Amino acid sequence: MRAYEIQIYSNGQWQIQAIFDDQELALLEARRIRASRPSKAVRVVEEEFDPAYHETKSRVVFRSTxxxxxxxxxxxxxxxxxxxxxxxxxxxxxxxxxSVPPPPVPARSGPSLVTLLILFIGIVGGGLAVLAWLASLRG
Amino acid sequence: MVNVLERRLVLRMLAYWSDLKGERDFPTPAEIDKKDIGEDWRFCALVALDHDLPRSRLLTVGNDLAPAEAPLPDRLGEIPPGTLLAAAVERLDWMLLRRVPLSLGGQLDRADGPFLYRKILLPLSQDGVEIDHVLVVANGRPLAVDAAS
CATH class of the missing domain: 1.20.5 (Single alpha-helices involved in coiled-coils or other helix-helix interfaces)
Known part of the structure; x- marks a missing residue:
């Protein structure tokens, strides 16, 4: 037979408050005691008598402190x-x-803008020089 | 399994007993007040214990605990076997040994079918040491009602 002992820790030892043969009832009562006496530690110990060995096995099935x-x-x-x-x-x-900076733009292939500008100025300047030379030949 | 109503009765009566006793080990029998217990009084019986348990006297028996077809017994030894009252007062020796409330459930085999019950034995003492009275509380229902619900 199984029995469930509700125990309260008082004066340095666990004292039995009630015994049930129904675990659910024992747990309900243990929680009620815990709620009504918040400063007390409460536990439910399951006790099972083993007739074959004439001994009682105990284990704590609920504890709240x-x-x-x-x-x-x-x-x-x-x-x-x-x-x-x-x-x-x-x-x-x-x-x-x-906030990570954008990845660098890969460099384009071909001449740069500065190179193209220098080339343009050179061509225009050369053209003007040729025109000036032709004008001097007529005159 | 015993119905939730029987469980509630047991826990209600245990809470009532705990409130009465406070920091003491037991309340006194004089503190048991049927007005405070109210509707649940019909499930209660107050017993004055004798060292020879069958000679213990039934001081009061609630209507729902009293055997239906027999005169109200005076002593525990006179309670008709197989009744709820007989089942309710069983294991008094265990309660006296452990000196704490004891709640047990069980089944009665009645002529009209199985009857499930739950009870609680609540120890009382006039001097705070010797348990000389006990408040017995029990109720139950036919198994068929449980199966149908």
Whole structure:
């Protein structure tokens, strides 16, 4: 037969408060005690008598203490903080992607603008010089 | 499985008992007030314990716990077997050994079919040390009702 003992930690030891043969009922009562007496640690111990070995096996099936609740809250806060940090890092990475300079434009093949200008001036200047020479021959 | 209504009754009565006792180990029998218990009183019986358990006296028995077709018994040893009241007062020895409320469920085989019940035994003490009274609370329903719901 299985029995579920509700125990409260008081005066340095676990004290039995009630015994149930129904785990669900025991858990409901343990949670009620925990809610009504927040400073107390509460646990439910399952006890099963093994007639073959004439021994009782015990295991804790529920435990709730002020420390457990504090740890759960701290864990929750840590998870929230990690999420926030990850979100910030994602935002930062996206922002830095936008500020990266554009890749350099590959150089065009052929003469540059300056070279073409010099060539143009040379051709025009040469033409003018030829015209001036022809004009001097007529005169 | 026992219905949620029986479970609620057990937890309600355990909460009532816990509130009464406060920081003590047990409430006194005089503190049990049927007006405070209200509708649930019909599922309750108050027993004055004797060292010889079958000689323990039934001080009050709620309407829903009283055997239907028999005179109200005076002592535990006189309760007709197979009734809800008989099942309700079983395992008093276990409760006295552990000195805490004990809630158990079970099944009665009645002429009209199986009947599921749940009970709780709530220890009471006049001097705060010796358990001399017990508040017995039990209710249940035919298995057919559970199967149909």
């Amino acid at each position: 002020p420390v457990d609740e504090h740890n759960a809250e701290a864990m929750e806060r840590t998870i929230d903080l990690r999420r926030e940090l990850a979100a910030r890092q994602t935002q930062k990475a996206a922002a830095s992607e936008r």
